[in-house]
Amino acid sequence: xxxxxxxxxxxxxxxxxxxxxxxxxxxxxxxxxxxxxxxxxxxxxxxxxxxxxxxxxxxxxxxxxxxxxxxxxxxxxxxxxxxxxxxxxxxxxxxxxxxxxxxxxxxxxxxxxxxxxxxxxxxxxxxxxxxxxxxxxxxxxxxxxxxxxxxxxxxxxxxxxxxxxxxxxxxxxxxxxxxxxxxxxxxxxxxxxxxxxxxxxxxxxxxxxxxxxxxxxxxxxxxxxxxxxxxxxxxxxxxxxxxxxxxxxxxxxxxxxxxxxxxxxxxxxxxxxxxxxxxxxxxxxxxxxxxxxxxxxxxxxxxxxxxxxxxxxxxxxxxxxxxxxxxxxxxxxxxxxxxxxxxxxxxxxxxxxxxxxxxxxxxxxxxxxxxxxxxxxxxxxxxxxxxxxxxxxxxxxxxxxxxxxxxxxxxxxxxxxxxxxxxxxxxxxxxxxxxxxxxxxxxxxxxxxxx
Numbered sequence: 219x220x221x222x223x224x225x226x227x228x229x230x231x232x233x234x235x236x237x238x239x240x241x242x243x244x245x246x247x248x249x250x251x252x253x254x255x256x257x258x259x260x261x262x263x264x265x266x267x268x269x270x271x272x273x274x275x276x277x278x279x280x281x282x283x284x285x286x287x288x289x290x291x292x293x294x295x296x297x298x299x300x301x302x303x304x305x306x307x308x309x310x311x312x313x314x315x316x317x318x319x320x321x322x323x324x325x326x327x328x329x330x331x332x333x334x335x336x337x338x339x340x341x342x343x344x345x346x347x348x349x350x351x352x353x354x355x356x357x358x359x360x361x362x363x364x365x366x367x368x369x370x371x372x373x374x375x376x377x378x379x380x381x382x383x384x385x386x387x388x389x390x391x392x393x394x395x396x397x398x399x400x401x402x403x404x405x406x407x408x409x410x411x412x413x414x415x416x417x418x419x420x421x422x423x424x425x426x427x428x429x430x431x432x433x434x435x436x437x438x439x440x441x442x443x444x445x446x447x448x449x450x451x452x453x454x455x456x457x458x459x460x461x462x463x464x465x466x467x468x469x470x471x472x473x474x475x476x477x478x479x480x481x482x483x484x485x486x487x488x489x490x491x492x493x494x495x496x497x498x499x500x501x502x503x504x505x506x507x508x509x510x511x512x513x514x515x516x517x518x519x520x521x522x523x524x525x526x527x528x529x530x531x532x533x534x535x536x537x538x539x540x541x542x543x544x545x546x547x548x549x550x551x552x553x554x555x556x557x558x559x560x561x562x563x564x565x566x567x568x569x570x571x572x573x574x575x576x577x578x579x580x581x582x583x584x585x586x587x588x589x590x591x592x593x594x595x596x597x598x599x600x601x602x603x604x605x606x607x608x609x610x611x612x613x614x615x616x617x618x619x620x621x622x623x624x625x626x627x628x629x630x631x632x633x634x635x636x637x638x639x640x641x642x643x644x645x646x647x648x649x650x651x652x653x654x655x656x657x658x659x660x661x662x663x664x665x666x667x668x669x
Contacts, residue, residue: 255352278339400478444615450563635652
C-alpha cells in the first residue's frame with residue numbers, strides 16, 4: 219500500500235512538472251516577422267531578469283545563500299551585455315551594435331543561456347530548437363541589412379567580422395596638410411617629438427614600448443594604441459575620452475607629460491610665424507591656423523591610415539588560398555572562444571567598452587596596485603559600472619603592436635591570447651589551440667599605407 223502511494227505521488231508530481239513546463243514554455247508564432255519572433259524569444263526566455271541595468275530579480279534573490287548566487291549572476295550578466303539594446307533596437311528602431319549582436323548570436327549558437335541553475339527553477343525559460351532558429355535567423359537578417367558592407371564573398375556575409383574597405387572619403391588638401399602636421403615636431407614644446415614618435419607607421423602605428431616617452435624623458439601610464447584603422451573606432455583612447463580623431467589629436471600637444479605646450483595659442487603662434495606654412499594652411503582653411511583646424515587636418519590624414527587586403531580580408535573576399543588550414547582553424551577557435559563577440563566589425567574591435575577580467579579578476583591576479591589608468595572608462599564616469607571597462611582594441615596588425623593590453627603586461631601575442639581566455643572566459647585553452655589563434659591573428663596584418 220505504501221509503495222502504491224509513493225508511486226501515485228511520483229506520477230502526480232511528474233504530471234504536474236510536465237503541465238507546468240507546457241504552460242510556461244511558450245514558442246513564438248512562426249508566422250510573425252523575424253524581429254517580433256526575436257523580441258518574444260527574449261521575453262519568454264526572461265533575459266531581462268538579469269541582462270539589464272535594473273534587473274528584475276526573482277523573490278528568492280532575497281533569500282539566504284541562494285540570493286547571493288542570484289545577485290552574483292545578475293552582476294555578471296550586465297557586465298556581458300544589456301539586452302535592452304536589442305529590445306529598443308527592435309521596438310524603437312534604434313541601432314543594435316555589432317558586439318551586442320555577436321554576443322547574442324554566440325549565446326544562442328552555443329546554448330549558454332539561460333544557465334542550468336536558472337531554468338531548473340524557471341522551466342519555461344529554456345531555449346528550444348525552434349526559438350534558437352528564430353533568433354539566429356533574425357540576427358542574420360539584421361546583420362545583412364545593417365552591418366554587412368558588401369565586400370565579403372557570399373559564403374561569408376554572416377560573419378561576426380567584416381572585410382575592411384580600401385579607403386574612406388577624405389579631403390586630399392586636408393590630408394596633405396595633416397600629414398605634414400603629423401610629423402611636425404613643433405607640436406612639442408622642445409621640438410623633440412611629433413605624433414609619429416608614439417604612433418610610428420613603421421611599427422604598426424605604435425612605438426612598441428610599454429609606455430610612450432614624452433618631452434624631457436617623461437613616461438605616460440598606459441600603452442599607446444595604434445593609429446592604424448582608428449577611424450573605425452567608436453571613440454578614441456582606452457578610456458574613450460575623445461569622441462573622434464580630431465578630439466584625440468587635441469590631447470597630446472598640451473599634455474604636460476607628452477608634448478607639454480602650455481596652450482594651443484602658443485602652438486598657433488609658432489606655426490603662424492612660418493610664413494610659407496601659414497600660406498599653405500590658409501589655402502586649405504581660410505579662417506586660419508586654429509586648434510580646431512590643426513586637429514581637423516591631422517584627423518583627416520589619419521583617416522587614410524587604413525590597412526586593407528590582409529590575408530584574412532583576401533580569404534573573406536573569396537581567395538581560399540590566402541590562408542593556411544592552420545590559420546583557418548585558428549579563426550574558428552577565435553570564434554569558439556568568443557573572441558569575435560567583442561573583437562567585431564571591420565577593425566576587429568573598437569566598438570564598445572568591455573570589462574577587463576569578466577570571469578576572473580585580472581587585476582587581483584596581476585598582483586600590483588591599481589593605477590588611475592586601470593579604471594578605464596571609469597576615469598570619465600561617476601558610475602562604478604564603468605570601472606575597469608576599456609574600449610576594446612582593434613586587432614588588425616596586432617602582430618606588429620607588442621606589448622599588449624592597456625598596462626603592457628603581455629609581451630607576446632601568445633601571452634595575450636592565453637590571458638584573454640583565462641580572464642574573460644574562465645576556460646582552459648590547449649597550447650596548440652592558442653598557437654593556432656596566434657597563427658590566425660598574423661593574417662590580420664594588412665597593407666601599410668605609403669606616402
